[in-house]
Amino acid sequence: MDTKIWGITSEDVKTPLTSETTSKLEEIKLAYEYGEIVAIPTETVYGLGGDATNPEAIGKIFHAKNRPGDNPLIVHIHNYEQLESFTSYVDDKVKKLMDYFWPGPISFILPLKDGVLASSTVAEMDSVAVRMPSHPVARKILEYTRIPIAAPSANLSGKPSPTDAGHVINDLNGEIFGIVVSEQSEIGLESTVLDCTQFPYKIARPGHISIDELQEVLEAEVLEHQDTMERPISPGMKYKHYAPRQPMIVIEGGINSNTNLKVPDDISKEKVGVIAPETVRQYVDKNMQFVSLCRDEESYREAAKNLYAALRHMDASDVEIIYIYGFKQTSETEALMNRIYKATGNTIIKG
Ligand code: TXA
Ligand code: MG
Secondary structure: OOOOOEEOOOOOOOOOOOOOHHHHHHHHHHHOOOOOOEOOOOOOOOOEEEOOOOOHHHHHHHHHHHOOOOHHHHHEOOOOHHHHHEEEEOOOOHHHHHHHHHOOOOEEEEOOOOOOOOOOOOOOOOOEEEEOOOOOHHHHHHHOOOOOOOOEEEOEEEEOOOOHHHHHHHOOOOOOOOOEEEOOOOOOOOOOEEEOOOOOOOOOOOOOHHHHHHHHHHOOOOOOOOOOOOOOOOOOOOOOOOOOOOOOOEEOOOOOOOOOOOOOOOOOOOEEEEEHHHHHHOOOOOOOEEOOOOOOOOOHHHHHHHHHHHHHHHHOOOOEEEEEEOOOOOOOOOHHHHHHHHOOOOOEOOO
């Protein structure tokens, strides 16, 4: 399949729209209406979108990503009317969170109203994850098409999520109908997923919006994300995700002049990769391949934005083992460290 590429920047969707932008939006709308799938930018990561009410489109999404069918998709919306069309009940407490954080990087799991969405969108569950993204291009596409768009991250299953259109092209060119090429995703990690089907609400996936922020707005307790595979006592490779092909090891406590980045016997220093803040470069052997993640140890937002590109860079390089810097654990670094642990399969060394 010849994948169609549309370039649309945030600048392009400012009103009044040019006729060129309008015709691109029209083509995208038609594609969705015909059950085709089109990747779009969002502020978190690029998503692989399709009409959430159309089982054919949903089938194409699962197929293109090689995603297991029991993993439900997030449905992206433009307004509250759409939300009400396929959820059965939205509590006032959830509304309060939506009013505060939407449009933005948080998805709410809510009870599903029967008969509107394709059952495969929600993997036959009786709940649905919903998000109203803030990226101007995503918003414009959702507004223009008026279709609730199911969109998982636009990567092949198991690979790091795409934060740049180039990543989507690498993974899915020739496999999907179209790709909207726009800016690098501002946040770089997937949305916080909050399970609101039971009170107290519970973090199903940590993201940019932290548990502290949620509790503050809600004025109530939110339950922490629980993933027993997250930080087991002994290293393991079981729960690998978002991962480059090489073994990756997180250096807990960070890297400094005392850190020994061990070179395995059977490889040379040149085949060792290190992903860390720029300030750490001075402690790393010049022969190793250093990828700078952010300015310094405190710039974790910049690190989040650049993490997946760094993993993809290493994946495509000739390094055979990767060390990655472990940031201080706080509520604000939780999502970043969650993805780093997953990418390493929880292989940890104390720095
Ligand atoms: O930032 C994001 O959320 C991006 C962009 C494109 O919006 N999307 C994204 O989708 O990360 P995906 O499919 O890669 O991740 C969706 C996550 C999965 O972990 C899935 O299991 C969970 O949300 N999820 C979706 N619906 C659910 C439901 N009804 N109940 C429990 N978990 C659900
Ligand atoms: Mg994903």
